[in-house]
Amino acid sequence: MGRRVTIEDVARAAGVSRQTVSRAINNKREISPITLERVMNAVQQLGYRPSWVARGLATQRTHTIGLVVPDITNPFFPEVARGVQDAARAAEYNVFLYNTDESAEREHQILYSLASQPVDGILLFGSRIDDSDLTTFAESYRPLVVLNRRIGHPGVGMVLVDNYAGARLAVEHLINRGHRHIGMLAGPLASPSSIQRVGGFRAAIEQHQLPLQDSCIVPGPPTLDGGREGAEQLLYHHPEITALFAYNDVMALGAVQAYIESGYRVPDERAVVGFDDIWIAELVHPGLTTIRVNKYEVGYRAAQCLLALMEDPMQCPPAVEIGVELIIREST
Amino acid sequence: MGRRVTIEDVARAAGVSRQTVSRAINNKREISPITLERVMNAVQQLGYRPSWVARGLATQRTHTIGLVVPDITNPFFPEVARGVQDAARAAEYNVFLYNTDESAEREHQILYSLASQPVDGILLFGSRIDDSDLTTFAESYRPLVVLNRRIGHPGVGMVLVDNYAGARLAVEHLINRGHRHIGMLAGPLASPSSIQRVGGFRAAIEQHQLPLQDSCIVPGPPTLDGGREGAEQLLYHHPEITALFAYNDVMALGAVQAYIESGYRVPDERAVVGFDDIWIAELVHPGLTTIRVNKYEVGYRAAQCLLALMEDPMQCPPAVEIGVELIIREST
């Protein structure tokens, strides 16, 4: 292994000062072509690679961002993460990944620990802490971009998926298909996107003057089992419900399973529409009708917003709006 | 925002030296209970959080590992990543995530850049560079754990999925089902796990003295389209083939789609078995017969191995062996 090659070694080899080496490798142009070449040769020769840690300490910037998601195994997030990575890579940033497991406490821990971590900015997706906590954090902290939350604060960026419109599209589609008793699997109660989707759901139902009891909206974890159990519960308490709008595709898939296991045919007897349009939505049978969200775009644009914010931390960037689209398949 | 609270501020507030503060926050016990308490009070009061960057520069360790995967949107990897994250978190390590896109060149870039990055160790999954490059890298570098490669080098850990046995299990299952003309979708040629799976495939075929032409083994990207195209190609050139063993579940799913679109019934007329047992394998219709790999375990144990290696970088840890299991569903 040997000792690390430092800027000092390069300086000595090239017969210049450390500072000159620094200028050379950072493309400052207050340097003569001849010295530049000499330095670069020495860099090559010695295989010098500047230390990001030392540089980070000197500049107070580490070229690193933290990506916080509920759970990377939730199929919504890998694509988002991919978008983030690609945007980050283009700007030569590294990405730390953290999972909160939908736990506000865990999220707190991570956010708190990130304060001493070498990150220049944070991407917070699927946040479960409450608004006041988040604002406090934003105030004491560096640039931050949040998903599906309105935080009007300098240095904080927002990416907003049009959950409300998406939910309405879903419900109206079900109504068009002739359903009059529609339930909802609401997902995690603490999730802003859940609140927004429930809002759109209610609005559409009311607008069409359909019956709606609160007990027709059941919360649950955004997982296959969460969807299955929610559907079973509704089947038991509200057998009149013939169609379900699910918080996300995974829950929708669970619901379809529950229906089929209970002997119902989908879509003939029971219909289900999901949200997100994860890649398997078109592979399963019946194909899942859903609201498409461009997940890669969510990640990519969030990262871009963060990068801009890190350039100028005091700005209030406009919210990044992500549109949605109804994708009709066989489950409705 | 204000200026950062440093160890100096704490020292002043507590009326001790920086060194004493350092001892206090690092739980060294060469410190009297009274001073410890005084220091900790000051830490609380000022909201002091040590800087990982400064600490990293001083200790030459950043408590960070780099996780390199081909593509986090390939459904094999989120679970692996999750295992890594959980193991890393337990040891208070951060995880950088990088995607190579199955490109050896890109992998090179990442590995090379990681040399100046603040990581204490690297987890390399789905590597596509050749053995000599990898060995060179391992030599000049810090602890490293690779998946599905035998690199006998101090400081390098190995996690080996039993691809060979898995492939044999798959093929023997197909043979038991009465198939005599079996093809393989081999996945990425440069992938060691592909080579191992092809090896197991050939061995099983030969042992049962079944016919096998090289053209019955077609490579392709490990994606849905890769599987679909591979299956179509085989359908065209080798219509006698009634069963397919696919490099992974995603390709297998693509193959099933291709068959169904071409009017074949699965499993009655054509059978397919995959590899990995990703979560949707049991959701699709027909459910996919596959070889189960505990992906979370792969990540978790790889990370543990790396953590041990970072404690003692010169050891040659035993390879971590990951067993596999045949899961029979409706596609065969």
Added chain:
DNA sequence: TTGAAAGCGTTACCAA
């Protein structure tokens, strides 16, 4: 265009 000196915030080493 170049170089010297002073940080950046921490820990390591040695002396008190």
Added chain:
DNA sequence: TTGGTAACGCTTTCAA
């Protein structure tokens, strides 16, 4: 048990 001083490897500031 404590504190002083010197790293760690780089950039920034200012002077030449």
